[in-house]
Amino acid sequence: MYLNLRRNSARVTKKAQRTANALTRDDVEKVAVIRHAAIGDFVVMRPFLIHLKRFFPKAKITLSVDRSAMYGLPHDLVDEVHIIDKRVKDQPSKKTSFFSRFRQIKELGEQDIIFDLTDSTLTILIVLFTKAKLKVGYPYRYIRQLFFDIAVPRSDFVLETDSMLHQLNVLGAPPQYPLEYGFEEYNRDVQSPYIIYFAGTSMKARCWSEKNFTELIKKVRAAFPGYKHIVLKGIKADEQFNDLYAPLAEYEDVIHQDSMPLEEVMAFLARSSLVVVGDTGIRNMAISMQAPTLGIMWSPGVSAIRYLPKDVKHAVVFNENFTVPTVEDVYEETSILLRKLYDKSTI
Secondary structure, X not given: XXXXXXXXXXXXXXXXXXXXXXXXXXXXXXXXXXXXOOHHHHHHHHHHHHHHHHHOOOOEEEEEEEOOOOOOOOHHHOOEEEEEOOEEOOEEEEEOOHHHHHHHHHOOOOEEEEEEOOOOHHHHXXXXXXXXXXXXXXXOOHHHHHHOOEEOOXXXXXXXXXXXXXXXXXXXXXXXXXXXXXXXXXXOOOOOOEEEEEOOOOOHHHOOOHHHHHHHHHHHHHHOOOOEEEEEOOOOHHHOOHHHHHHXXXXXXXXXXXXXXXXXXXXXXXXXXXXXXXXXXXXXXXXHOOOOEEEEOOOOOOOOHHHOOOOOOEEEEOOOOOOOOOHHHHHHHXXXXXXXXXXXXXX
16 A cells, blocks of 8 residues: 655654555455544545545444534444543533543454544544554644654645545545535525525634624625525524524514424525535535535634635635624625625526
8 A cells, every 4th residue: 555645744654654565455444533523523524434435445434433422423424433431421510530431442443544533632542542553643732643653744724624635645545626525415496595694603702793693684685685594593502593683583584594403404505505604513514515605714723724615605704813704894705705606687
């Protein structure tokens, strides 16, 4: 198996070089992928799993996950699921002991290759205590490179999915573009076109205010008549967005949409004309369903490029000085996308 890299482009041990040279792709029968994350992160990794199965066609793929974050797990792309409990099942406020986690780690069993797509203290322990011919990861901290046979640098200047695929590229897998997510394809609703707005994010500090969303919707509906404007509720108690919708309740073309089961919301996103959203899994879900998206970001230390596919139907509003985008900033980008993507005369 050929390692596809130049000198110093990744940290590769001599053992890894010898092991790779002695393996063929058909020799790889057991592969573990570690991903402790939420739904948006599961969506982002789907192209990696699809490409992984193609590159190692005889491999049984096991996905190692955290029990507290399994919503949206890609069951359709893996053969087995390995579960780690960070917290006691009946006492969610209490963390599990090291020995409890160690027992669960050992349940993963020996692998041919391990890919760590998370790089947390717990996932490093999984890598450390699981026997494998090759251990591949992209550790953020230099010291963690020592736990891997192949340590691939992770860039914040490419799409996160591409960084994951780099772990396969270094083993000789060809680049993949366009990205494949393995979901059913849907056509945009042109009979009754709609724009979706979602005001929640994974962290409260990254939420663009509901007041801003309200003002944005007022401006967009005035400039682009013919669209419905969907204020999408989330599944959490603080994702109902009643304050956002209340000033818009008088408008028939503004709808306060209840949350939906996962499969339904994915199809709903896919049929939209645009999804306007902050730094959250909803945007990753929309991207995976080929829906145009506009992201709103400003947090220092969070690269907007990492969440921006190389496709003209996606954009991010991000000020270089990390100031919160204004309503006018987001409205301008929304207008540009809508005019670029659709003939205004036909919406």
